[in-house]
Amino acid sequence: MExxxxxxxxxxxxxxxxxxxxxxxxxxxxxxxxxxxxxxAITYVGAEEWYTLPGDDYHLHDLRDHEVVHRLLTAVLERS
Structure with missing residues (x-):
């Protein structure tokens, strides 16, 4: 698990x-x-309670894509 x-x-x-x-x-x-x-999962910085992002199950076909997907999601959510 990563x-x-x-x-x-x-x-x-x-x-x-x-x-x-x-x-x-x-x-x-x-x-x-x-x-x-x-x-x-997402939270306010310093908070204890975590929330989930809406949507169906997420699955990577190649585990090496985790870093790229994480960075992409962070960039997109920051633009929200």
């Missing part, structure tokens, strides 16, 4: 499955299991 984490600022907000839109200084965590299952 975990990646990035801090970014979302001015316009990011949709979560549990509480709707959150904005401000956020942390994205992506976890890739050995079978390619990708789990995405």
């Amino acid at each position: 975990k990646k984490s990035s801090i970014f600022t979302a001015t316009h907000g990011v949709m979560t499955a549990e509480v709707g839109v959150i904005s401000g200084e956020l942390e994205l965590r992506s976890t890739c299991d050995d079978d390619g299952t990708l789990t995405l």
